[in-house]
Amino acid sequence: MDISLGPTARKRISESTIHRISLYYRALSFLEKENFETVSSKELARREKLTPAQVRKDLSFFGSFGTRGLGYPVAELKAKVSKILGIDRVWRVALVGVGNIGSALVSYKEFIKQGFHIVKLFDNDQRKIGSNHKGIIVSDIKNLRTELQEGHIEMVVVAVPATVAQYIVDDIVKADVKAILNFAPINLKVPPDVHVRNENMAMELEYLSFAMVNDHAPKGAGKV
Amino acid sequence: MDISLGPTARKRISESTIHRISLYYRALSFLEKENFETVSSKELARREKLTPAQVRKDLSFFGSFGTRGLGYPVAELKAKVSKILGIDRVWRVALVGVGNIGSALVSYKEFIKQGFHIVKLFDNDQRKIGSNHKGIIVSDIKNLRTELQEGHIEMVVVAVPATVAQYIVDDIVKADVKAILNFAPINLKVPPDVHVRNENMAMELEYLSFAMVNDHAPKGAGKV
DNA sequence: TACTAATTGTGAAGCATTTCACATAGTTAT
DNA sequence: ATAACTATGTGAAATGCTTCACAATTAGTA
Ligand SMILES: NC(=O)c1ccc[n+]([C@@H]2O[C@H](COP(=O)([O-])OP(=O)(O)OC[C@H]3O[C@@H](n4cnc5c(N)ncnc54)[C@H](O)[C@@H]3O)[C@@H](O)[C@H]2O)c1
Ligand SMILES: NC(=O)c1ccc[n+]([C@@H]2O[C@H](COP(=O)([O-])OP(=O)(O)OC[C@H]3O[C@@H](n4cnc5c(N)ncnc54)[C@H](O)[C@@H]3O)[C@@H](O)[C@H]2O)c1
Numbered sequence: 082m083d084i085s086l087g088p089t090a091r092k093r094i095s096e097s098t099i100h101r102i103s104l105y106y107r108a109l110s111f112l113e114k115e116n117f118e119t120v121s122s123k124e125l126a127r128r129e130k131l132t133p134a135q136v137r138k139d140l141s142f143f144g145s146f147g148t149r150g151l152g153y154p155v156a157e158l159k160a161k162v163s164k165i166l167g168i169d170r171v172w173r174v175a176l177v178g179v180g181n182i183g184s185a186l187v188s189y190k191e192f193i194k195q196g197f198h199i200v201k202l203f204d205n206d207q208r209k210i211g212s213n214h215k216g217i218i219v220s221d222i223k224n225l226r227t228e229l230q231e232g233h234i235e236m237v238v239v240a241v242p243a244t245v246a247q248y249i250v251d252d253i254v255k256a257d258v259k260a261i262l263n264f265a266p267i268n269l270k271v272p273p274d275v276h277v278r279n280e281n282m283a284m285e286l287e288y289l290s291f292a293m294v295n296d297h298a299p300k301g302a303g304k305v
Numbered sequence: 306m307d308i309s310l311g312p313t314a315r316k317r318i319s320e321s322t323i324h325r326i327s328l329y330y331r332a333l334s335f336l337e338k339e340n341f342e343t344v345s346s347k348e349l350a351r352r353e354k355l356t357p358a359q360v361r362k363d364l365s366f367f368g369s370f371g372t373r374g375l376g377y378p379v380a381e382l383k384a385k386v387s388k389i390l391g392i393d394r395v396w397r398v399a400l401v402g403v404g405n406i407g408s409a410l411v412s413y414k415e416f417i418k419q420g421f422h423i424v425k426l427f428d429n430d431q432r433k434i435g436s437n438h439k440g441i442i443v444s445d446i447k448n449l450r451t452e453l454q455e456g457h458i459e460m461v462v463v464a465v466p467a468t469v470a471q472y473i474v475d476d477i478v479k480a481d482v483k484a485i486l487n488f489a490p491i492n493l494k495v496p497p498d499v500h501v502r503n504e505n506m507a508m509e510l511e512y513l514s515f516a517m518v519n520d521h522a523p524k525g526a527g528k529v
Numbered sequence: 530t531a532c533t534a535a536t537t538g539t540g541a542a543g544c545a546t547t548t549c550a551c552a553t554a555g556t557t558a559t
Numbered sequence: 560a561t562a563a564c565t566a567t568g569t570g571a572a573a574t575g576c577t578t579c580a581c582a583a584t585t586a587g588t589a
Binding site: 345346347357361362364365369370371372373374375376377 | 567569
């Protein structure tokens with residue numbers, strides 16, 4: 082992923098760096114609530130189990146936000162980090178598949194706080210279509226494409242069975258949506274300008290399983 | 306993570322490699338259902354959007370499973386990969402926090418197929434304690450430690466609010482459980498011999514947000 | 530003002546992962 | 560049996576990421 086660095090310069094920012102920026106955001110939110118004025122790279126690193134050098138290097142890709150001898154101003158840095166992540170605004174999100182996982186996500190209040198507003202729900206089950214979930218009426222999947230466009234949806238969460246996920250995604254792509262969070266355990270095919278992130282819980286259990294079986298030389302939590 | 310490579314040799318296997326091994330497992334499961342006898346590194350790579358060299362290198366860390374000129378035997382490789390991941394057996398799993406996410410996980414049948422058997426549920430809500438979820442009676446969180454030990458639980462899924470997650474985890478650690486899958490958005494403190502994996506959905510949405518905002522040079526799905 | 534202590538920002542070094550490229554070894558066809 | 564073809568397994572090169580180490584800068588103190 083490239084980011085603006087000036088009039089012409091551009092630099093590739095690694096996926097790991099962005100994931101850590103998310104961690105900094107989380108830590109800064111805590112620190113702000115706890116009324117800290119400033120925070121050092123050391124303290125930030127301690128809270129998210131990273132190294133101070135890593136924290137400073139990550140932030141340095143985006144600018145100089147700290148004060149030597151003092152650290153970073155918490156509220157200010159949080160604002161900068163929000164800007165970097167693009168969560169200093171509202172994202173209109175739709176969710177397809179109001180099943181077990183889908184329902185859980187709709188009820189989750191933290192997403193709203195970060196600007197992710199789930200404003201449309203879709204399903205193909207007649208018992209679910211028309212029903213009300215947290216103030217949102219479930220739409221018929223048949224109207225997916227038109228409603229995504231008319232609703233100016235920018236992100237879609239896919240929580241349908243793996244067998245139908247690709248068809249749904251093909252429709253989402255046709256509606257010009259460029260960001261998809263996918264819970265189905267399948268490799269979605271999308272054009273190169275569409276961003277897909279996969280949430281694969283089985284994969285994490287498998288990692289734990291691997292770690293246990295090979296745990297002759299133990300270690301702590303996995304890194305970011 | 307180190308793995309056995311012979312009587313004495315040992316090699317560090319990267320987290321990325323293990324995640325890709327999970328992808329191979331998934332692809333091989335499909336291929337087996339579709340009655341493929343063999344598969345090439347090229348085809349495996351195509352299915353999971355990787356490079357053939359990467360596939361071969363990953364597998365080579367664990368042995369030579371292919372036949373030159375032909376490829377890999379699907380069923381056999383799937384068995385080897387299961388063994389590598391440690392999912393050629395049953396894992397006794399407990400889940401703490403039978404809320405939105407927790408309930409979704411209990412209902413999920415795919416975990417069982419991979420050997421992850423959720424056999425115990427815990428909550429502190431009197432209305433939930435004693436209730437039946439998919440044949441499992443929800444236990445009182447007060448009995449967490451003893452029931453984890455008596456139930457020979459090896460992995461615990463934590464799906465409680467972030468505010469109480471650390472206390473729960475302290476108890477889980479005391480029960481000698483060495484593997485935790487955590488859904489709470491918090492950095493859990495555990496001794497170095499306890500494995501923790503975090504499932505952080507907000508982080509993935511944030512990545513999408515970042516990608517959209519910085520999407521001057523678009524790209525497809527993120528790599529593993 | 531001058532001095533001490535703290536902490537950033539960043540090239541460069543060190544380490545890890547991915548890709549390359551090809552020798553090797555098996556398959557298929559004739 | 561041989562030739563042509565295919566695809567693995569793997570050192571070595573290339574690339575990418577993390578850590579090191581220190582000059583630079585600021586705050587605090589007297
Ligand atoms: N439940 C879990 O814990 C869990 C864990 C990991 C992955 N997943 C994955 O998440 C996805 C959803 O899982 P779930 O447990 O919520 O399943 P679910 O069956 O509870 O929900 C799926 C929903 O999708 C709807 N649906 C089915 N076909 C549709 C279509 N063509 N158009 C629109 N809607 C359609 C169904 O009506 C249902 O409401 C699956 O791909 C699953 O593999 C689930
Ligand atoms: N729901 C989502 O979509 C979502 C998304 C991302 C992360 N998360 C995280 O997952 C976790 C669970 O989320 P949720 O939406 O399922 O919440 P929830 O409130 O629906 O469920 C939490 C459950 O934990 C139980 N609980 C609370 N305190 C407890 C205690 N001390 N001991 C035992 N049980 C206790 C509650 O009774 C409840 O059943 C939270 O940490 C949340 O931040 C949820």
